[in-house]
Amino acid sequence: FDALLKWIPAGTRLPYSPPSKRIVDEFTLPVKLTGVDMGKALLHANGRRDLLANLLIDFSRDFSDVPTRIQQLVADADTVNGHRLAHSAKGILGTLGATSLQAQAQIFEQNFKDGDYVEIMAHLQQFSSDYEKLIGEIHFWHQSSASGEQKGASEVPGKHIDVASS
Numbered sequence: 001f002d003a004l005l006k007w008i009p010a011g012t013r014l015p016y017s018p019p020s021k022r023i024v025d026e027f028t029l030p031v032k033l034t035g036v037d038m039g040k041a042l043l044h045a046n047g048r049r050d051l052l053a054n055l056l057i058d059f060s061r062d063f064s065d066v067p068t069r070i071q072q073l074v075a076d077a078d079t080v081n082g083h084r085l086a087h088s089a090k091g092i093l094g095t096l097g098a099t100s101l102q103a104q105a106q107i108f109e110q111n112f113k114d115g116d117y118v119e120i121m122a123h124l125q126q127f128s129s130d131y132e133k134l135i136g137e138i139h140f141w142h143q144s145s146a147s148g149e150q151k152g153a154s155e156v157p158g159k160h161i162d163v164a165s166s
Contacts, residue, residue, distance in 0.1 A: 086112055
């Protein structure tokens with residue numbers, strides 16, 4: 001305790017109060033993305049709409065070609081990088097609340113671990129279709145919000161999010 005007093009002088013201070021769980025921001029997020037539970041995504045982002053918006057943008061930029069990369073890794077019989085990619089995709093898809101795609105990525109992860117390329121290819125077309133639809137919707141939302149276009153039915157302006165009751 002004496003060491004603290006050496007660096008922090010004694011005096012009257014307001015007691016520490018943790019930050020509120022209510023987050024206010026001005027970000028506009030899509031109300032609905034196909035296959036995404038936006039409530040779960042917001043919960044994973046601690047109700048921070050700005051964080052979720054950035055996660056969506058980063059995901060659509062950095063992970064837009066996952067189905068193509070999976071197909072190439074199967075063609076190369078690259079189990080190590082295939083497993084790694086499927087694992088990374090599984091994690092971000094889970095964070096974004098895309099549980100169906102997350103479950104498929106988890107299966108791909110196991111398939112790569114087992115070297116079961118036939119099973120991957122059997123499900124890759126449906127995964128690609130659903131995945132590319134999600135990426136397209138995120139790109140559309142991002143371009144619309146970046147250009148300041150009128151908010152459509154698929155968007156809602158930022159408001160209070162109470163993560164404790166979500």
